[in-house]
Amino acid sequence: MDRIQAVLARRAERPLVIPFVTAGFPEPGATVPVVCAMGAAGADMIEIGIPFSDPLADGPTIQAASETALAGGMTLRGVLTVVREVRLSPEMDDVPLLLMGYCNPLLRYGLAEFVRDAADAGVDGLIVPDLPPEEAQELSALCQPVGLSLVFLIAPNTSRERIGTIDSCSTDFSYCVSITGVTGASGAGGDSTVEFLQRVGEVASKPFVVGFGIKNASDVKRLGPHAAGVVVGSALIDRLAVAADRVSVAVEFVGELVAAARSCGRRD
Amino acid sequence: MGDRDGYFGEFGGRYVPETLIPALNELEQAYRSAKSDEAFLLRLEDLLRDYAGRPTPLYFAERFSEEVGAAVWLKREDLLHTGAHKINNTIGQVLLALRMGKRRIIAETGAGQHGVATATVAARFGLECVVYMGEEDIERQALNVFRMQMLGADVVPVSSGSKTLKDATNEAIRDWVTNVATTFYVIGSVVGPDPYPRMVRDFHRVIGRELRGQHMEVSAKPPTHLVACVGGGSNAIGFFYDWIDVGPRLIGVEAAGEGVQTDRHAATLTKGSPGVLHGARSLLLQDADGQVQLAHSVSAGLDYPGVGPEHAWLNAQDKAEYVSVTDAEAVEAFHWLARVEGIIPALESAHAVAHVRNMAATGLSADDRLVICLSGRGDKDVAAVAARSGATGHG
Numbered sequence: 001m002d003r004i005q006a007v008l009a010r011r012a013e014r015p016l017v018i019p020f021v022t023a024g025f026p027e028p029g030a031t032v033p034v035v036c037a038m039g040a041a042g043a044d045m046i047e048i049g050i051p052f053s054d055p056l057a058d059g060p061t062i063q064a065a066s067e068t069a070l071a072g073g074m075t076l077r078g079v080l081t082v083v084r085e086v087r088l089s090p091e092m093d094d095v096p097l098l099l100m101g102y103c104n105p106l107l108r109y110g111l112a113e114f115v116r117d118a119a120d121a122g123v124d125g126l127i128v129p130d131l132p133p134e135e136a137q138e139l140s141a142l143c144q145p146v147g148l149s150l151v152f153l154i155a156p157n158t159s160r161e162r163i164g165t166i167d168s169c170s171t172d173f174s175y176c177v178s179i180t181g182v183t184g185a186s187g188a189g190g191d192s193t194v195e196f197l198q199r200v201g202e203v204a205s206k207p208f209v210v211g212f213g214i215k216n217a218s219d220v221k222r223l224g225p226h227a228a229g230v231v232v233g234s235a236l237i238d239r240l241a242v243a244a245d246r247v248s249v250a251v252e253f254v255g256e257l258v259a260a261a262r263s264c265g266r267r268d
Numbered sequence: 269m270g271d272r273d274g275y276f277g278e279f280g281g282r283y284v285p286e287t288l289i290p291a292l293n294e295l296e297q298a299y300r301s302a303k304s305d306e307a308f309l310l311r312l313e314d315l316l317r318d319y320a321g322r323p324t325p326l327y328f329a330e331r332f333s334e335e336v337g338a339a340v341w342l343k344r345e346d347l348l349h350t351g352a353h354k355i356n357n358t359i360g361q362v363l364l365a366l367r368m369g370k371r372r373i374i375a376e377t378g379a380g381q382h383g384v385a386t387a388t389v390a391a392r393f394g395l396e397c398v399v400y401m402g403e404e405d406i407e408r409q410a411l412n413v414f415r416m417q418m419l420g421a422d423v424v425p426v427s428s429g430s431k432t433l434k435d436a437t438n439e440a441i442r443d444w445v446t447n448v449a450t451t452f453y454v455i456g457s458v459v460g461p462d463p464y465p466r467m468v469r470d471f472h473r474v475i476g477r478e479l480r481g482q483h484m485e486v487s488a489k490p491p492t493h494l495v496a497c498v499g500g501g502s503n504a505i506g507f508f509y510d511w512i513d514v515g516p517r518l519i520g521v522e523a524a525g526e527g528v529q530t531d532r533h534a535a536t537l538t539k540g541s542p543g544v545l546h547g548a549r550s551l552l553l554q555d556a557d558g559q560v561q562l563a564h565s566v567s568a569g570l571d572y573p574g575v576g577p578e579h580a581w582l583n584a585q586d587k588a589e590y591v592s593v594t595d596a597e598a599v600e601a602f603h604w605l606a607r608v609e610g611i612i613p614a615l616e617s618a619h620a621v622a623h624v625r626n627m628a629a630t631g632l633s634a635d636d637r638l639v640i641c642l643s644g645r646g647d648k649d650v651a652a653v654a655a656r657s658g659a660t661g662h663g
C-alpha cells in the first residue's frame with residue numbers, strides 16, 4: 001500500500017496532524033532537519049511549500065516566508081533536493097510528503113519533467129492552490145501513472161454539486177479551506193467551519209483534511225473530529241521565525257498538536 | 269475568436285483558488301445576462317455619453333502628420349472624464365456590481381489611473397471603494413492618491429513583494445478571496461481569470477467601434493495602421509478588436525524601459541515566455557525558476573510583468589504585431605507632442621506616439637493613414653517628467 005493510503009487508514013484512531021513548512025525558510029538548510037524532526041515527533045504527513053513570488057492564496061506569514069526563502073536562493077529544484085535528503089532519513093520512510101505550490105514554477109520546470117522528478121525524489125502528492133480541476137487535466141494525466149496523489153481544494157462557498165466533482169478528481173483525499181480567505185487568517189475554528197465540514201462529509205466519498213488558519217491545539221480539538229486531518233502552516237512558521245532552536249520548537253509544537261488530536265479519540 | 273471556455277487559443281483560463289470559482293461563475297452569468305439586457309446597455313451608453321464624455325473625438329493631427337510624412341489621427345481617450353480610457357471599463361463593471369447587488373468595490377492600481385476611475389464611479393453610485401496600491405507607486409503617484417481619497421476611496425498601501433502593481437493585484441485578489449460574498453473586484457485591464465479579459469475588452473470595444481464611423485467621415489479609405497500602447501492591454505484591445513482581420517496593421521507598443529536587452533523593461537510580448545500570473549495563462553516576464561520578474565518602465569501604467577491573454581494569442585497568430593519603445597524615446601515623444609500639437613499625453617500613450625515617430629524614421633508613405641489611441645492625458649506625469657528632465661538636462 002502506498003504511504004498516503006497507509007496513513008489515511010489510521011484516521012479512524014485520531015485526526016491526522018499535517019504540518020506545513022515553506023522550503024528554505026528561514027534559510028536553505030533549515031528545512032530538512034525540521035521536517036525530519038516533525039516526522040519523528042508524530043506528524044502523520046508533511047506539506048512542504050514551494051516558494052513563489054506571487055502567492056495569492058497566502059496571508060502575510062507565508063508570503064514573508066516565501067520571500068525569505070527565495071531571497072536565500074531556494075528554487076523548485078532545491079525543493080526536490082530537500083525531499084531527496086529527507087527521504088535519506090530512515091525514520092521518514094513512512095511519512096508522506098506533499099508539495100504545495102503555485103502552478104507557474106511547475107509549468108516553467110515543465111510539467112512532465114516535474115512530475116517525473118518529484119516522484120523520483122520521493123514526493124507522494126501535490127497541492128496546487130491555483131489549479132482548480134478544470135485546469136488540471138494535463139497534470140492529472142501525468143500524475144496518475146507515477147502514483148503521485150493530486151489533492152484539490154474545496155472552499156466554504158463551493159456548491160454541493162462541485163464538492164462531488166472535486167472529491168472525484170482528488171486522488172486520495174481533498175483539502176477543505178476552513179474559511180473564505182487566505183492562509184493564516186482568523187476564524188477557522190468557528191461554527192461555520194464545522195458546518196462546512198459536515199456538508200462536505202455528506203457528499204464526499206474520499207477523506208478530506210482541513211487547513212488555513214488552524215493555529216493551536218484547541219483548533220485541532222474543535223475541527224479534528226470533523227475531518228480526516230488538520231493542516232497547520234502559518235502558526236508553525238510564526239514559531240519557527242522567532243525560534244532560537246527551530247528543531248525543538250517544531251517538535252514541541254507538533255507534539256502539542258498530536259496530543260490534541262489524540263484527545264479527539266477514535267471515530268468510525 | 270477563441271472565447272469559448274474562457275481561452276484564447278492556449279492562453280487565458282482560470283488559475284485561481286477554489287474560493288473564487290463560484291464568484292467567477294456568478295460574474296460570468298451576470299455579465300452574460302447584462303450583455304443582452306436592453307436596459308443595462310442603455311444605462312451604460314447614457315453614462316458613457318453624459319458622464320464620461322463619449323464619443324471621444326477623432327482628431328487629425330496636422331503638424332504631427334507633416335512631421336512624419338503620413339496622415340496621423342489621434343483617438344482622444346485622453347479627453348474622457350478622469351483623463352484616460354480606464355473609465356469605459358469602470359462604468360461597465362460598477363454597473364454590473366450594482367446589478368449583482370454588491371456594494372463593496374475593490375480595485376488594484378499602478379499609476380493610479382484605474383484607481384481614480386474606479387473611485388470616481390463608486391462615488392457616483394455611493395459604493396464603498398477600496399483601492400490597493402503598491403507603496404512604491406504611492407510615492408511615485410502622490411497626486412492620484414489624493415484624488416482617490418478625495419473621491420472617498422480607501423487607498424491601502426501594499427508592502428509585499430515589489431510594492432508595485434503586480435503586488436497590488438495579488439492583494440486585491442486576496443481581499444476578494446476573503447470578502448467574496450459582498451465584494452466586486454473591478455480589474456483594471458484585460459488580465460485576470462476568465463471572464464475578465466473578454467469582459468474588460470468588451471467595455472473598451474467602444475473605442476474601435478467609434479473609430480469606424482468617424483474615420484469614414486474624414487477619409488474615403490480605411491486606416492492603414494492602428495497604434496496603441498500595451499500595459500495589460502485594455503486600451504489596445506478595445507481599439508483593435510473590431511479591426512482584427514479587417515485590413516489595418518495592428519501595432520501594440522510595450523515599454524522597453526532602459527532597453528529590452530537589459531533586465532529593466534516591461535516588454536512582455538517581445539521578451540516574455542508562457543506562464544501563469546494573476547489567474548490567467550499568458551506571456552510573462554519570469555526567471556528560469558518560474559518566479560515572476562519585476563518590470564520597469566518610466567510609465568507606471570505600463571510597469572507590469574504580464575499581459576492580457578488575448579494579446580498573447582493575437583501575437584501568436586500574427587494578427588497583431590508588438591514592438592517596444594524605451595523610456596527615453598517615450599519621454600522625448602511626451603515633450604514633442606506637447607509642442608507640436610499642444611497635447612500633453614500620458615507617458616503610457618507617449619509610447620505609441622514615439623513608435624510612430626520611429627516608423628517615420630524608417631519610412632512611412634504619404635498614403636499611410638495612422639490612428640493612434642491616445643489613451644490618456646499627461647497631467648499626472650508632468651512632475652515626474654520635469655524631475656527627469658532636470659536630471660538629464662532636457663529642455
Ligand SMILES: Cc1ncc(COP(=O)(O)O)c(C=O)c1O
Binds near residue numbers: 570
Ligand atoms: C493612460 C493609460 N494608458 C494605458 C495604460 C495601460 O493599460 P492598458 O494596457 O490596459 O491600456 C494605463 C494604465 O494605467 C494608462 O493610465
